[in-house]
Each structure stands twice: as C-alpha cells, then as structure tokens.
Amino acid sequence: MNILAIESSCDETAASVVRDGRQVLSNVIASQIDIHTLYGGVVPEIASRKHIEQVDPVVMQALADAGMTWDDIDAIAVTYGPGLVGALLVGLSYAKSLAFGLGKPLIGVHHIEGHICANYIEDPTLEPPFMCLVVSGGHSHLVNVKDYCEYEILGRTRDDAAGEAFDKVARAIGLGYPGGPKIDKVSNDGDPVAIDFPRPKFSDNEYDFSFSGLKSAVLNYLNQCEMKGIPIVQADVAASFQQAVVDVLVGHSMQAVDMYKVDKLVMAGGVASNSHLRAAMEKACADRGVRFYKPSPILCTDNAAMIGAAAYYEYKKNGCSGWDLNAVPGLKLGERV
Numbered sequence: 408m409n410i411l412a413i414e415s416s417c418d419e420t421a422a423s424v425v426r427d428g429r430q431v432l433s434n435v436i437a438s439q440i441d442i443h444t445l446y447g448g449v450v451p452e453i454a455s456r457k458h459i460e461q462v463d464p465v466v467m468q469a470l471a472d473a474g475m476t477w478d479d480i481d482a483i484a485v486t487y488g489p490g491l492v493g494a495l496l497v498g499l500s501y502a503k504s505l506a507f508g509l510g511k512p513l514i515g516v517h518h519i520e521g522h523i524c525a526n527y528i529e530d531p532t533l534e535p536p537f538m539c540l541v542v543s544g545g546h547s548h549l550v551n552v553k554d555y556c557e558y559e560i561l562g563r564t565r566d567d568a569a570g571e572a573f574d575k576v577a578r579a580i581g582l583g584y585p586g587g588p589k590i591d592k593v594s595n596d597g598d599p600v601a602i603d604f605p606r607p608k609f610s611d612n613e614y615d616f617s618f619s620g621l622k623s624a625v626l627n628y629l630n631q632c633e634m635k636g637i638p639i640v641q642a643d644v645a646a647s648f649q650q651a652v653v654d655v656l657v658g659h660s661m662q663a664v665d666m667y668k669v670d671k672l673v674m675a676g677g678v679a680s681n682s683h684l685r686a687a688m689e690k691a692c693a694d695r696g697v698r699f700y701k702p703s704p705i706l707c708t709d710n711a712a713m714i715g716a717a718a719y720y721e722y723k724k725n726g727c728s729g730w731d732l733n734a735v736p737g738l739k740l741g742e743r744v
C-alpha cells in the first residue's frame with residue numbers, strides 16, 4: 408500500500424510516499440526555520456502562510472521523487488493534531504481536496520503517533536510491545552506501546568515540554584533559536600557537573616515530568632551571576648542544564664522499563680536527536696540488557712514519512728477518516744475524533 412503523507416502541524420511543510428508503513432520512497436521537507444529565527448521562535452500566522460506557499464510544490468516533489476503518478480498512490484494521509492490550528496488546517500484542507508478529487512481514502516494521523524512510528528521506518532524489525540519516550544518541542548510523554556495504535560500514557564509533562572525548555576534556555580544564554588541543536592553542540596565544550604540544577608520528581612506519579620522549574624533555576628542562576636559580577640560560562644550552563652534533562656529522561660524511562668518488565672526502549676521526537684541523550688540512554692539500556700531504538704535525526708524532527716508509517720497501521724486497524732475530519736490542536740494521544 409503506497410501512502411502519500413502530508414505534515415504541516417508546526418514550522419515544517421513535509422510530504423512523503425511510504426510503502427506498507429516501513430519503506431520510505433520519498434521524503435521532502437521545506438523548513439521555515441530561517442524566517443522564524445528572525446523572531447526568536449515560531450510565529451503561527453507566518454507558519455500558516457508559508458505552508459500555503461509550500462504545500463503544493465512539496466507534495467508534487469514527493470510524488471516525483473518516488474517516481475510515481477497519482478495512479479500509484481492508494482491513500483492520502485495527513486496530520487490533523489496536535490499542533491498550530493492554522494498550520495494544521497492548511498495540510499488538512501489540501502489533503503482532503505486531494506483525496507476527494509482523486510477518489511482515494513483519507514487517513515487522519517496523530518502527530519505524536521507519527522513520531523513513535525518513525526521507529527518502524529528506522530528498524531523494519533521493530534514490533535510492539537515496547538516502552539517509548541516521546542520528547543519534542545511541544546510534548547514529553549512516557550508511553551507504554553502495547554500494540555500498533557494502542558497507547559497507555561504513563562507520564563507526561565506538567566508544564567513545559569523538554570524541547571521547549573531547550574529552546575527557552577538557549578535563548579536565555581544567547582544561543583538563539585532553535586535551541587536544542589545549539590545546546591547539544593555547545594555542551595561538548597562544557598562541564599555537565601559545573602552547576603547543580605534541579606531534577607524534579609513527583610510522588611503522585613513518578614513518570615511525570617516538569618521542566619519549567621529547571622528553566623527558572625537556569626534563569627535565577629544567570630541573574631545571580633549578573634548581580635554578583637560573576638562571569639557566565641555559556642558552555643557550562645548549557646552542559647549542566649542538558650545533563651539535568653538527560654538524567655530525568657533516562658531515569659524515568661529506566662524506571663518504567665523496570666516496572667513494566669519490557670525489553671525494548673524506543674525514543675521519538677525532536678529532542679531524541681540530542682547526542683548526549685542518545686549516548687546516556689544507550690548505556691542505561693545496555694546495562695539492563697534492554698534493546699534501544701532511536702530514529703536517525705532526520706526522522707526525529709518533524710517529517711511526513713513518520714505520518715505515512717503511522718497512517719498505514721491506523722488504516723489497517725481503524726479504516727479511513729470521514730470527510731468531516733477537522734484540525735484538533737489539542738488532540739490527545741490515543742484519542743480519535
């Protein structure tokens with residue numbers, strides 16, 4: 408089954424052709440990073456307008472790169488939530504028109520399910536059940552993936568997402584947007600134990616995350632240094648902040664792996680491309696004899712191949728979506744509308 412998938416939930420306009428949920432035949436991404444960098448973060452209205460400009464050429468390129476015509480495509484998939492409502496609506500309206508015009512099924516996909524399913528592309532032998540840490544710009548979830556399309560959320564962030572914390576701290580220490588990759592790089596020259604930042608834990612749900620306190624601790628540290636005239640070592644602040652995030656993400660994941668006695672730990676989302684997190688998780692898994700899976704960086708950040716992979720399993724289990732499918736900015740994982 409050849410699925411043409413479209414992703415436009417945030418600042419990437421992407422289209423891809425994926426065969427049987429595992430084989431990527433094309434993967435086109437038009438990034439808007441340059442324009443949003445001017446404003447220090449994603450501006451929703453600009454994102455929507457850029458998606459309108461990009462969606463048609465990106466889809467046509469994905470079809471051409473796959474060496475296909477519309478006759479070869481069996482279904483159209485699209486992200487319908489969560490994300491920025493205007494951005495989602497562009498991809499969704501385009502996908503609906505395309506599917507309706509071509510007389511092909513429409514498959515609505517949950518963006519986070521897409522991130523998780525990127526792992527099915529990366530390793531075609533991976534099958535559920537497994538434990539999955541989803542860490543992106545808008546989400547941090549610890550998910551027990553019981554089967555295809557069957558998710559039990561064990562923990563989630565109570566405030567900021569992990570990627571959001573990376574972006575805010577990067578801005579505070581003068582690294583700019585997007586913060587994650589910059590902190591990752593600068594940390595190579597810093598001391599991860601230079602500053603002891605907090606690693607929050609909740610007694611009522613040990614799998615939940617919180618990153619806004621950590622971000623505030625970094626801001627307080629910077630203010631205090633300024634007041635006392637102590638020079639700030641950017642690389643040390645970055646490395647110490649990152650170490651606190653990595654410790655919490657690895658700690659929570661290993662606790663879940665131990666408690667649920669699973670033998671596979673999977674990572675997904677933009678932050679999963681962090682080199683320090685990948686190394687630390689790899690080691691923690693190896694120490695326990697747990698197999699560790701992570702998508703290559705291009706499949707961690709937003710792309711449409713992951714949407715094509717998720718769509719295949721969604722279609723097999725639940726069939727196609729109705730023509731009344733709407734954008735749902737706050738769509739929960741496992742929720743179907």
Ligand code: KG4
Nearest residue numbers: 543544545570587588591677678681708709
């Ligand atoms: O999954 P994603 O592309 O978009 C969302 O669905 O949110 O994730 C983007 C997030 C951004 O916050 C970005 O700073 C972060 O992923 N990110 C990283 C790295 N690369 C991207 N965070 C830490 N280290 C990285 N290498």
Ligand code: ZN
Nearest residue numbers: 522543708709
């Ligand atoms: Zn994403």
